[in-house]
Amino acid sequence: MSVTPIRQPAVDAGALDVERIRADFPILRNVHPHGKTLAFLDNAASSQMPQQVIDRLVRYQTHEHANIHRGVHTLSAIATDAYEGARRSVQRFLNAKEEREIIFTTGCTEGVNLVMHGYGRKFIGAGDEIIITHLEHHSNIVPWQMLCEEKGAKLKVVPIDDRGELLVDDYEKLFTERTKFAALTHVSNALGTVTPIRRLIDIAHSHGVPVLVDGAQAVPHIAVDVQALDCDFYAFSGHKICGPTGSGALYGKAALLEKMQPFKGGGDMILSVTFEKTTYNTIPHKFEAGTPPIAAMIGLGAALDYVSAIGLERIAAHEHALLEYATEQVTALGGVRIIGTAREKAAVLSFYVGDVHPHDVGTLLDEEGVAVRTGHHCAQPVMQRFGVPATARASFAFYNTFAEVDALVAAIRKVQKLFA
Amino acid sequence: MDSKQLYQEVILDHNRKPRNYGRLEHPTQSSEGLNPLCGDHIWLHVHLDGDRIDGIAFEGQSCAICKASASMMTAAVKGKSVAEAEALVDAFRGMVTGTVDPATPGNPIGRLAVFAGVKDLPSRVKCAVLPWHTLHAALDAQAVASTEGDQDPMGTAG
Numbered sequence: 026m027s028v029t030p031i032r033q034p035a036v037d038a039g040a041l042d043v044e045r046i047r048a049d050f051p052i053l054r055n056v057h058p059h060g061k062t063l064a065f066l067d068n069a070a071s072s073q074m075p076q077q078v079i080d081r082l083v084r085y086q087t088h089e090h091a092n093i094h095r096g097v098h099t100l101s102a103i104a105t106d107a108y109e110g111a112r113r114s115v116q117r118f119l120n121a122k123e124e125r126e127i128i129f130t131t132g133c134t135e136g137v138n139l140v141m142h143g144y145g146r147k148f149i150g151a152g153d154e155i156i157i158t159h160l161e162h163h164s165n166i167v168p169w170q171m172l173c174e175e176k177g178a179k180l181k182v183v184p185i186d187d188r189g190e191l192l193v194d195d196y197e198k199l200f201t202e203r204t205k206f207a208a209l210t211h212v213s214n215a216l217g218t219v220t221p222i223r224r225l226i227d228i229a230h231s232h233g234v235p236v237l238v239d240g241a242q243a244v245p246h247i248a249v250d251v252q253a254l255d256c257d258f259y260a261f262s263g264h265k266i267c268g269p270t271g272s273g274a275l276y277g278k279a280a281l282l283e284k285m286q287p288f289k290g291g292g293d294m295i296l297s298v299t300f301e302k303t304t305y306n307t308i309p310h311k312f313e314a315g316t317p318p319i320a321a322m323i324g325l326g327a328a329l330d331y332v333s334a335i336g337l338e339r340i341a342a343h344e345h346a347l348l349e350y351a352t353e354q355v356t357a358l359g360g361v362r363i364i365g366t367a368r369e370k371a372a373v374l375s376f377y378v379g380d381v382h383p384h385d386v387g388t389l390l391d392e393e394g395v396a397v398r399t400g401h402h403c404a405q406p407v408m409q410r411f412g413v414p415a416t417a418r419a420s421f422a423f424y425n426t427f428a429e430v431d432a433l434v435a436a437i438r439k440v441q442k443l444f445a
Numbered sequence: 446m447d448s449k450q451l452y453q454e455v456i457l458d459h460n461r462k463p464r465n466y467g468r469l470e471h472p473t474q475s476s477e478g479l480n481p482l483c484g485d486h487i488w489l490h491v492h493l494d495g496d497r498i499d500g501i502a503f504e505g506q507s508c509a510i511c512k513a514s515a516s517m518m519t520a521a522v523k524g525k526s527v528a529e530a531e532a533l534v535d536a537f538r539g540m541v542t543g544t545v546d547p548a549t550p551g552n553p554i555g556r557l558a559v560f561a562g563v564k565d566l567p568s569r570v571k572c573a574v575l576p577w578h579t580l581h582a583a584l585d586a587q588a589v590a591s592t593e594g595d596q597d598p599m600g601t602a603g
């Protein structure tokens with residue numbers, strides 16, 4: 026097999042060379058909304074893909090594709106190697122102890138649902154309690170509500186303060202002997218709040234309660250070490266970290282995964298099937314029924330390798346500088362309310378311009394080439410907490426520049442003028 | 446299409462000073478309009494005298510496009526018969542979804558043509574059309590109109 030090596034990203038020691046990194050992202054130079062230079066500030070919704078990952082997908086489809094785990098022929102072995110290689114990339118990325126603790130999913134949503142079905146439906150019953158936070162994305166609320174509805178269990182919610190920080194003392198008080206599970210976000214998508222996840226996990230464990238962490242917004246910005254966190258489950262999506270849509274992973278401690286029931290039934294998740302009895306496959310395969318999006322997972326592996334080569338510490342430092350600059354500049358405009366002012370934040374700036382509805386802001390910013398998300402960000406409880414129906418949200422990635430922040434600020438000023 | 450075409454002075458003015466904003470003392474029909482995607486949420490109150498709309502008011506929380514659309518709608522249908530109002534609902538919806546050319550002879554759209562530019566902003570069509578859905582629902586004695594799902598009386602969900 027001849028394999029063309031994938032180009033390494035442009036990295037040196039020290040600070041990020043953002044212009045060199047931007048050269049890796051073709052979409053940033055290919056798209057000109059309304060004839061303007063694109064300032065893509067909607068990375069929390071989905072990030073862009075570097076050429077290295079695109080090339081990896083092309084190489085897979087042109088040289089390596091066959092179904093996995095199913096054939097003795099050469100191509101099937103090559104595809105299986107590539108797919109399992111991607112699993113090792115995820116394992117390295119999260120510092121999981123074992124490869125079999127990584128389950129491929131189609132994204133964070135599927136990861137949460139897998140734990141709800143595989144763990145929740147087996148071990149949580151009537152009168153039991155599940156703890157979530159007020160910061161959760163709907164994907165870490167709705168599955169638990171469905172479980173509570175089905176089992177007669179109860180959902181308890183950790184409150185937040187006016188900055189958007191979790192009230193840890195209140196969290197601790199929620200635990201009772203009926204508490205059976207906690208599902209907690211690591212970073213809020215609507216506000217950018219970074220939760221003190223290590224402490225939250227320790228508190229839950231002191232009550233013997235296992236914890237699922239929603240890491241969808243954390244992995245693109247924070248180096249995650251699941252062994253250091255000691256979390257029981259950690260879920261994220263590939264498309265928010267430069268990988269393809271339809272890719273993602275769930276980490277779970279092997280001992281827990283072993284005890285859980287499968288989420289989906291089908292091929293690949295079995296050892297043997299007769300009409301009388303099916304013996305399930307070992308983990309992680311027990312949870313990967315059917316033919317997965319093989320290319321997407323291989324792309325995910327390449328994306329994590331790409332991001333790791335740049336280094337999350339340097340990524341975080343650059344994004345932090347962008348967030349600080351944006352916060353300062355937007356505040357200086359006057360008349361813009363920043364929603365979410367936690368002391369520790371990832372690269373998210375949610376805001377409200379005067380009394381202009383965020384949808385008008387979004388349309389007007391788009392005309393200046395500035396792409397932001399507007400709406401409730403699938404976090405309606407957060408919006409209700411701050412008394413707004415929606416916000417406009419700028420979210421930064423490591424390929425964003427200070428000039429793009431300037432474009433955002435200039436566009437907000439135009440909105441203010443128009444609605445003055 | 447740029448902001449100068451859509452966010453025209455007329456629309457900005459109706460957003461700033463919406464006409465017929467508030468409630469009626471004794472509405473004969475009321476309906477609630479909801480656009481869950483962007484959180485537009487309005488209430489429309491109508492007073493029918495026989496077949497004629499002799500009172501109409503709206504309230505709620507919405508973007509400028511939705512609010513201006515509601516404001517201009519209430520001004521346009523006040524004093525009209527139910528059939529005339531329904532014809533305007535069709536004409537407005539046809540215009541912003543691009544299925545009816547407002548310049549067609551006999552088209553009743555009139556001043557509401559300032560909303561024609563919405564058809565080039567697919568993400569904003571629902572904002573403009575929500576008050577009209579809600580009016581249709583009120584005239585049809587339905588309690589709720591939504592731009593989504595089974596409660597979308599005009600079948601434009603998606």
Ligand SMILES: Cc1ncc(COP(=O)(O)O)c(C=O)c1O
Pocket residue numbers: 069070131132133134135162164165210212213214239241242262403
């Ligand atoms: C915090 C958080 N959790 C979960 C999700 C769901 O991710 P996905 O839609 O990729 O499954 C998102 C996506 O917006 C998110 O921001």
